[in-house]
Amino acid sequence: MKNFIFERAELDTLIETLKRRGFKVFGPIMRDSAIIYDELTDAKDLPIGWTDEQSNGTYHVKRRDDAAVFAWTVGPQSWKKFLFPPIQKIFATHRSTKGLDFPSLKKQVPQESPPLKYAFFGVRSCELHAIAIQDKVFLGGPFIDPLYQRKRTGAFIVAINCSQAGGTCFCESMNTGPKATNGFDLALTEILNEKRHYFVVEIGTELGEDILKSVKCTKATEEDIATVKNITEKTVKQISRSLDTDNLKNILYQSSEHPRWERTAALCLTCANCTMVCPTCFCATVEDVTDLAGKQADRIRKWDSCFTLDFSYIHGGSVRTTAKARYRQWMTHKLASWVDQFGSFGCVGCGRCITWCPVGIDITEEARAIRENHP
Amino acid sequence: MATAPDLQSLKVDYKRNPMLPWPFQIRRVKHETEDTFTVELQPSGDLEEFTFQPGQFNMVYVYGVGEIPISISGDPANPRTLVHTTRAVGSVTKAMDKMHRGDILGIRGPYGTPWPIDHANGQDVVFVAGGIGLAPLRPALYEVVAQRERYGKVVLLYGTRTPSDVLFRQELENWRARFDLEIYVTVDRAMSGWRGNVGVVTNLISRAPFDPRNTMAFVCGPEVMMRFTTMELHKRGVDNEHIFVSMERNMKCAIGLCGHCQFGSVFVCKDGPVFRYSQIKDMLVKWEI
Amino acid sequence: MEDLKNILSEHPFFKGLDEEHFALIVGCASNVRIDAGKMIFREGEEANHFYLIRSGKVTLQLMTPNKGPVIIETLDEGDILGWSWLVPPYTWHFDAKALELTRMIALDGKCLRNKCENDHHLGYELLKRFADIITKRLASTRLQLLDIYGDRS
Numbered sequence: 001m002k003n004f005i006f007e008r009a010e011l012d013t014l015i016e017t018l019k020r021r022g023f024k025v026f027g028p029i030m031r032d033s034a035i036i037y038d039e040l041t042d043a044k045d046l047p048i049g050w051t052d053e054q055s056n057g058t059y060h061v062k063r064r065d066d067a068a069v070f071a072w073t074v075g076p077q078s079w080k081k082f083l084f085p086p087i088q089k090i091f092a093t094h095r096s097t098k099g100l101d102f103p104s105l106k107k108q109v110p111q112e113s114p115p116l117k118y119a120f121f122g123v124r125s126c127e128l129h130a131i132a133i134q135d136k137v138f139l140g141g142p143f144i145d146p147l148y149q150r151k152r153t154g155a156f157i158v159a160i161n162c163s164q165a166g167g168t169c170f171c172e173s174m175n176t177g178p179k180a181t182n183g184f185d186l187a188l189t190e191i192l193n194e195k196r197h198y199f200v201v202e203i204g205t206e207l208g209e210d211i212l213k214s215v216k217c218t219k220a221t222e223e224d225i226a227t228v229k230n231i232t233e234k235t236v237k238q239i240s241r242s243l244d245t246d247n248l249k250n251i252l253y254q255s256s257e258h259p260r261w262e263r264t265a266a267l268c269l270t271c272a273n274c275t276m277v278c279p280t281c282f283c284a285t286v287e288d289v290t291d292l293a294g295k296q297a298d299r300i301r302k303w304d305s306c307f308t309l310d311f312s313y314i315h316g317g318s319v320r321t322t323a324k325a326r327y328r329q330w331m332t333h334k335l336a337s338w339v340d341q342f343g344s345f346g347c348v349g350c351g352r353c354i355t356w357c358p359v360g361i362d363i364t365e366e367a368r369a370i371r372e373n374h375p
Numbered sequence: 376m377a378t379a380p381d382l383q384s385l386k387v388d389y390k391r392n393p394m395l396p397w398p399f400q401i402r403r404v405k406h407e408t409e410d411t412f413t414v415e416l417q418p419s420g421d422l423e424e425f426t427f428q429p430g431q432f433n434m435v436y437v438y439g440v441g442e443i444p445i446s447i448s449g450d451p452a453n454p455r456t457l458v459h460t461t462r463a464v465g466s467v468t469k470a471m472d473k474m475h476r477g478d479i480l481g482i483r484g485p486y487g488t489p490w491p492i493d494h495a496n497g498q499d500v501v502f503v504a505g506g507i508g509l510a511p512l513r514p515a516l517y518e519v520v521a522q523r524e525r526y527g528k529v530v531l532l533y534g535t536r537t538p539s540d541v542l543f544r545q546e547l548e549n550w551r552a553r554f555d556l557e558i559y560v561t562v563d564r565a566m567s568g569w570r571g572n573v574g575v576v577t578n579l580i581s582r583a584p585f586d587p588r589n590t591m592a593f594v595c596g597p598e599v600m601m602r603f604t605t606m607e608l609h610k611r612g613v614d615n616e617h618i619f620v621s622m623e624r625n626m627k628c629a630i631g632l633c634g635h636c637q638f639g640s641v642f643v644c645k646d647g648p649v650f651r652y653s654q655i656k657d658m659l660v661k662w663e664i
Numbered sequence: 665m666e667d668l669k670n671i672l673s674e675h676p677f678f679k680g681l682d683e684e685h686f687a688l689i690v691g692c693a694s695n696v697r698i699d700a701g702k703m704i705f706r707e708g709e710e711a712n713h714f715y716l717i718r719s720g721k722v723t724l725q726l727m728t729p730n731k732g733p734v735i736i737e738t739l740d741e742g743d744i745l746g747w748s749w750l751v752p753p754y755t756w757h758f759d760a761k762a763l764e765l766t767r768m769i770a771l772d773g774k775c776l777r778n779k780c781e782n783d784h785h786l787g788y789e790l791l792k793r794f795a796d797i798i799t800k801r802l803a804s805t806r807l808q809l810l811d812i813y814g815d816r817s
Contacts, residue, residue, distance in 0.1 A: 090395075091395055105419075282634060284628070286627045294439060304627075311635060312625055312635070315464055316814075319664070321663065337637070507813070536811065564808070569735060573738045574738060574804060575807040575808050599812050600812050
């Protein structure tokens with residue numbers, strides 16, 4: 001792996017280069033007391049000097065006493081916001097005196113349109129795995145989502161290696177971090193001490209190398225590489241949660257009547273926060289809406305959640321009416337069925353569901369409780 | 376870590392985008408019973424034929440109203456006409472019920488796994504249909520009848536609520552008139568004047584003329600009926616490897632991307648709707664799966 | 665008599681009975697033939713027989729004031745018809761009609777009732793067999809009750 005370093009100021013150059021090369025750059029921004037992802041105009045938009053404190057059902061941002069750019073962990077949003085938008089028009093049909101015109105007749109094939117150029121700036125290792133998991137869902141089956149494909153194939157990814165663990169995350173258990181190993185064009189590690197503020201950058205692809213040419217870099221030294229390694233080890237030690245994945249799929253499959261589900265269902269509000277913040281959840285619904293005159297009918301795809309009562313509705317009623325059934329469905333899907341469906345766990349250990357659950361349900365605790373008394 | 380597909384080499388070769396419905400024109404809307412109707416369609420544009428396998432379904436779109444999954448109920452040997460039979464129970468089907476010759480429906484499909492009819496070569500074939508469940512089985516019946524010599528005994532057991540709910544009466548009569556098909560119809564209750572069987576469809580199984588050691592059973596109907604039918608088939612000696620059922624769940628995309636139709640770890644839209652009973656028997660008895 | 669004995673001995677309902685009990689039952693058996701459309705018994709009448717259907721089709725029905733007779737079950741070859749002879753007040757709960765020409769073996773229930781009172785072993789054997797039939801009918805009826813073919817819109 002080719003490693004280089006560049007000084008803090010060159011971070012701005014990297015963003016400018018991407019913009020000049022036609023990429024829309026999305027990255028972290030501090031807004032409404034949370035670090036979210038949105039379009040960056042330039043490096044000043046980044047959450048410089050901010051950090052966060054996370055725990056069950058708790059999220060606070062806090063000012064640091066330095067100018068670290070990435071010294072926080074994941075917020076309520078994930079990159080699926082861009083690759084798999086919460087609301088997306090799929091097609092429009094028009095009605096006129098000549099009849100109905102269906103877009104399929106015009107042979108519109110979205111995937112033949114040029115791919116969109118999105119740059120994702122500051123993608124953590126767990127998020128890289130989450131993107132790969134959604135790639136498997138949307139691009140790896142018998143039918144492919146052409147909307148996802150168009151955004152994904154043109155995406156440029158600048159990963160960031162975490163230099164501290166979050167309050168709720170557990171990437172080590174899920175083998176998804178903290179260091180980014182692949183799936184990126186460039187991977188940065190921020191090093192900030194009394195003397196210097198710089199980044200070690202690892203090149204992942206030819207395009208990454210090409211973009212980096214516009215940034216003033218020098219070769220990384222042995223010491224730089226060792227510093228990165230230390231940061232990774234220090235981060236791992238800070239991880240405070242764990243999830244034992246050994247034989248977890250079978251344990252969950254056999255535990256459909258485990259008493260733990262009732263206990264957790266009594267707490268769960270079925271609010272669907274966890275599914276919205278989860279970077280791998282992909283359930284969606286479809287709505288057909290017309291304008292008032294009935295001249296145009298749009299099909300809109302929207303995020304949906306297995307926690308809603310009518311998610312499983314078939315003529316006359318829902319299949320999963322109880323909160324127990326719905327919580328069980330979500331967790332069993334995430335940590336068991338997903339393995340049979342897509343070849344890996346659906347969970348990347350980012351901790352968002354724990355942080356953003358209003359009643360603080362912790363998926364690692366649930367897994368522990370079920371494993372303890374499994375049949 | 377999940378192995379993501381190789382993005383650089385991803386080339387999708389669609390003749391038609393799976394998210395866009397294709398327009399079909401209604402040739403006929405036929406009312407079968409009080410709440411069930413059949414719509415016959417022909418493709419528009421440069422599509423001349425619609426081929427499918429028995430057991431598959433389409434997503435059927437009514438402009439501005441919505442889209443729902445409906446099993447294909449026509450003859451696969453007649454690809455110029457697409458036939459759907461459905462009950463008028465929701466906003467989309469009620470809208471369809473009022474449509475006329477010349478109106479347009481959007482079709483995406485065919486989707487799903489078919490009835491594995493060629494697995495039944497050389498065996499007896501038993502179809503057990505409950506209510507509207509006869510519609511997804513009808514294409515399989517057509518196909519078996521068209522190649523009758525490949526099979527042993529062919530039996531249809533069909534149960535529905537009352538005589539006025541019996542579907543495809545004329546076809547049932549035609550089939551009954553053949554000497555190489557055994558057609559048994561039963562209803563849950565009837566007015567005096569009905570000369571057929573009265574009783575639940577599972578009652579027909581114990582005396583149906585097939586050899587349980589050499590039989591494939593294709594079962595379609597309400598889930599409760601499929602569970603009890605399987606119990607009776609077991610009593611006759613048919614095992615789970617030789618029983619196939621058609622499952623139903625909420626569907627939005629029909630292409631395995633929206634997550635709605637999951638039943639345990641399988642997606643009913645792409646791993647089903649036809650399943651070998653042994654594959655799903657454990658999930659059928661779990662509540663609220 | 666020989667003919668009846670053979671038919672009864674082959675029917676699964678009578679399997680496992682010892683020779684003495686079987687002979688008692690054969691002694692109470694006779695052939696009946698009901699023409700198509702004729703009633704076999706009516707609701708409320710004394711129930712003194714049960715029947716083993718040899719051929720034909722029988723409807724079980726209930727008369728309703730505004731809809732006329734409603735058929736709730738049909739029975740055919742091999743089925744056992746009638747258990748009201750076994751329990752007080754020994755009256756029929758339904759109407760039974762022969763839909764087609766029906767041949768049955770009638771067992772004299774009144775006679776068998778007395779024999780069962782004297783020989784409880786015989787009583788138990790018969791009750792066991794009827795319990796089996798009744799539970800199966802109950803399960804079927806419950807499925808019919810569920811009205812599983814969907815709500816009327």
